[in-house]
Structures are given as structure tokens and as C-alpha cells.
Amino acid sequence: MREDEWDGVRSFDSIEFQGETRRKFTFEKKLCAYDKNAGSQLISTINEMENHLIQNEGIPVVVDLSDVKKITACGATVLFSSISLCQLETSNSFIIKVIPPTDSYAQSLFRRSGLWDAIRPGTLRKLDKLWDVKSNFQSGxxxxxxxxxxxxxxxxxxxxxxxxxxxxxxxxxxxxxxxxxxxxxxxxxxxxxxxxxxxxxxxxxxxxxxxxxxxxxxxxxxxxxxxxxxxxxxxxxxxxxxxxxxxxxxxxxxxxxxxxxxxxxxxxxxxxxxxxxxxxxxxxxxxxxxxxxxxxxxxxxxxxxxxx
Incomplete structure (x- = not known):
């Protein structure tokens, strides 16, 4: 199987993160919602995360983006929707914590595009602020x-x-x-x-x-x-x-x-x-x-x- 192929199998580990037990969801190198492999990976992961937090009321989560090297507009939008949805549905600003990309270009894009501000801890007040600061990311x-x-x-x-x-x-x-x-x-x-x-x-x-x-x-x-x-x-x-x-x-x-x-x-x-x-x-x-x-x-x- 090629490195970029997806076998449909995911494992999510519980880890100690900043003094508490959280379930870690690791995202792949390419954050894209429509690519056959990367899109399947991204959507599978957010589905598992949403089921864990919203349907099953599971323990808080760590979203691990450390391996991400490419962020597409569609992938960023889907990730924004998923994390925000979990924050809103659980009424918990800190239900998800994020590990940013380690790749220098991806990390720079993650911050200057506004994605970090969009998915950081927060609920409705955070979303309202995105409109106030005229962010590229918004929710209405x-x-x-x-x-x-x-x-x-x-x-x-x-x-x-x-x-x-x-x-x-x-x-x-x-x-x-x-x-x-x-x-x-x-x-x-x-x-x-x-x-x-x-x-x-x-x-x-x-x-x-x-x-x-x-x-x-x-x-x-x-x-x-x-x-x-x-x-x-x-x-x-x-x-x-x-x-x-x-x-x-x-x-x-x-x-x-x-x-x-x-x-x-x-x-x-x-x-x-x-x-x-x-x-x-x-x-x-x-x-x-x-x-x-x-x-x-x-x-x-x-x-x-x-x-x-």
C-alpha cells in the first residue's frame, strides 16, 4: 500500500495532555476534503471525533495536526466546522485542544490564515468575534x-x-x-x-x-x-x-x-x-x-x- 493510500482503519489513543487524560485524534499530512484518499481520511477522523464527543459524550480531545504539511481551503473549512460544532454541542470551550503543525510553512499558514483563531477554545462568543475582527473564517x-x-x-x-x-x-x-x-x-x-x-x-x-x-x-x-x-x-x-x-x-x-x-x-x-x-x-x-x-x-x- 502506498504511503498516501488510506486503508480505512483508524486508532485513537488516550494520552495525558497538559495534566489531564484526553483522546488524541491524529490528522494526516494533507488536510483536504475532496481528494480521494486525503478527503476520506479527514472526514473519517472528524466523524469519529464528533461521535466520541457529541453522541457518546466522551472525554475531552486533542486534535493533533503535527504531521500536517498541506492545508487546503476545503480541508480547513471542514476542520473548522467540525471543531466548532463539537464546542457548541458540548457547550465546552475547552473540549478540544489543538497541537499545531510542526512543518514551518504549514504552521505559518495555520496562523496567518486565521485557522488557529477559528478553532481555538471558545463557543458563540469566539464565533461572533471572528466577524468583529473580519477574519477569513466565519460562522453564521x-x-x-x-x-x-x-x-x-x-x-x-x-x-x-x-x-x-x-x-x-x-x-x-x-x-x-x-x-x-x-x-x-x-x-x-x-x-x-x-x-x-x-x-x-x-x-x-x-x-x-x-x-x-x-x-x-x-x-x-x-x-x-x-x-x-x-x-x-x-x-x-x-x-x-x-x-x-x-x-x-x-x-x-x-x-x-x-x-x-x-x-x-x-x-x-x-x-x-x-x-x-x-x-x-x-x-x-x-x-x-x-x-x-x-x-x-x-x-x-x-x-x-x-x-x-
Missing amino acids: NDPDRHLDPTLEILQENLNCKFPDKLKEAINEAYNNIVRHAYPKEGSDTRWWQYSYINRETNKLVFCIADRGIGIPLSFKNIEQGSATKLISHAMIKGNTSTLKPYRGKGSWTMQKPVVKDIKHKLIIVSENGVYKYVDPDKELELYSLGSSFKGTLLAWEFDIGNHS
């Missing part, structure tokens, strides 16, 4: 309250007008989460997001994750098939989980910013399905992971030319 539950601050933060980092079609897609993603991701009445309709601008490549990346029922489950009563098939079905203009024609624009709106432009990309991860729209002249990349993400992750890579 109200589109009316959080859309404008999100766009303002992104606009501040651009020297050009913020793309209207991406604004529309982000707004639709927020509304879809609030309306469809959490069907249980009274649920916190929360999402987690990360955005950044790569000055070297002139790319704007925006990732958003919810921890709801996922796209495939919301379409199970309408269409049959694998997670990838159901995600693909959801992305066809006019298809809707409500069976109401006037409500069939949501998923298409989220893909609309990247259609007909080879410089723009969209990645979706929901359950074990991965949907990658990277080139309008090529077939979609559709494949399954070895683990199922509880929720939906959307990521846009948007070319901003030489205007940033």
Missing part, C-alpha cells in the same frame, strides 16, 4: 444578518467590483442552508465559511459548509442512485427537492458563476459524493470518497484577473 446562521458583512470583507480585499454572480450564489447558498439543510424544527441553521484571495494566481476562493442532512438525502424521495448521481441531479436547472417549479433555481444558481468560464471552478462534497465542475468543455468529475461527510461543502474558485 442568518442570511439577512451575515450576507452584507461577508461581501464587505471580500470587497475590502479586492480593487475591483465584487462579481454579482458570485454574490448571488453565496446568497443562494445561505438561503438553501436555512431552508433545506436542517429540516428539524428549532435546529440552529448554522454554516461555516472561509474565503481568501491568492494574489499570485489572482484567484478568489470561497468555501462554505453546513452540517445538515446533505444534498443526497434531500433528494432521496425524488431520485434514486448514488450520492454523486443525486448531487448531479440537484445541479440541473429546474430540479428541486420541494417539487415546486418556482423553487428550482437554487442549486443551479450556485453553479451559475462558473458556467462557460474555464477559469472558474466549483467543488461540492456531500455524504460520500464529490462533484467537480472545473471546465465547461470537459465532463464533470464525479467520484465517491471512502467516508461520508455529514452535511454539504461548497467551494468556488473564481478568477479575478489582474484587477485585485
Whole structure:
């Protein structure tokens, strides 16, 4: 078996850490949510951690990132959502402690990207502060309250007008989460997001994750098939989980910013399905992971030319 292959087996040890017994969850070298091997590893580990802390009310945890050498935007967003979810569900700021990467580049990125501030001990007050300091990492539950601050933060980092079609897609993603991701009445309709601008490549990346029922489950009563098939079905203009024609624009709106432009990309991860729209002249990349993400992750890579 190659070093980067995943055999589906995980072991989590109890250790003494800073004077108390904690269960250690070790993450692999590449923090990525959509790569076949790295994505399966990451999602399997956060699933085990969430089951341990939320379902089983287990002992506190140490998240060990010391082996991590590469942090992708999608991987960072999923990790942020998982750690924050555990902190909120247990109402314990210190339920998780983190060992940062030892690799110098990964450690620098871990801190300057804002990931450390996003996953450090804390609950709702910490999440509110991320908005106050205009962090690249944020979490919200109200589109009316959080859309404008999100766009303002992104606009501040651009020297050009913020793309209207991406604004529309982000707004639709927020509304879809609030309306469809959490069907249980009274649920916190929360999402987690990360955005950044790569000055070297002139790319704007925006990732958003919810921890709801996922796209495939919301379409199970309408269409049959694998997670990838159901995600693909959801992305066809006019298809809707409500069976109401006037409500069939949501998923298409989220893909609309990247259609007909080879410089723009969209990645979706929901359950074990991965949907990658990277080139309008090529077939979609559709494949399954070895683990199922509880929720939906959307990521846009948007070319901003030489205007940033």
C-alpha cells in the first residue's frame, strides 16, 4: 500500500495532555476534503471525533495536526466546522485542544490564515468575534444578518467590483442552508465559511459548509442512485427537492458563476459524493470518497484577473 493510500482503519489513543487524560485524534499530512484518499481520511477522523464527543459524550480531545504539511481551503473549512460544532454541542470551550503543525510553512499558514483563531477554545462568543475582527473564517446562521458583512470583507480585499454572480450564489447558498439543510424544527441553521484571495494566481476562493442532512438525502424521495448521481441531479436547472417549479433555481444558481468560464471552478462534497465542475468543455468529475461527510461543502474558485 502506498504511503498516501488510506486503508480505512483508524486508532485513537488516550494520552495525558497538559495534566489531564484526553483522546488524541491524529490528522494526516494533507488536510483536504475532496481528494480521494486525503478527503476520506479527514472526514473519517472528524466523524469519529464528533461521535466520541457529541453522541457518546466522551472525554475531552486533542486534535493533533503535527504531521500536517498541506492545508487546503476545503480541508480547513471542514476542520473548522467540525471543531466548532463539537464546542457548541458540548457547550465546552475547552473540549478540544489543538497541537499545531510542526512543518514551518504549514504552521505559518495555520496562523496567518486565521485557522488557529477559528478553532481555538471558545463557543458563540469566539464565533461572533471572528466577524468583529473580519477574519477569513466565519460562522453564521442568518442570511439577512451575515450576507452584507461577508461581501464587505471580500470587497475590502479586492480593487475591483465584487462579481454579482458570485454574490448571488453565496446568497443562494445561505438561503438553501436555512431552508433545506436542517429540516428539524428549532435546529440552529448554522454554516461555516472561509474565503481568501491568492494574489499570485489572482484567484478568489470561497468555501462554505453546513452540517445538515446533505444534498443526497434531500433528494432521496425524488431520485434514486448514488450520492454523486443525486448531487448531479440537484445541479440541473429546474430540479428541486420541494417539487415546486418556482423553487428550482437554487442549486443551479450556485453553479451559475462558473458556467462557460474555464477559469472558474466549483467543488461540492456531500455524504460520500464529490462533484467537480472545473471546465465547461470537459465532463464533470464525479467520484465517491471512502467516508461520508455529514452535511454539504461548497467551494468556488473564481478568477479575478489582474484587477485585485
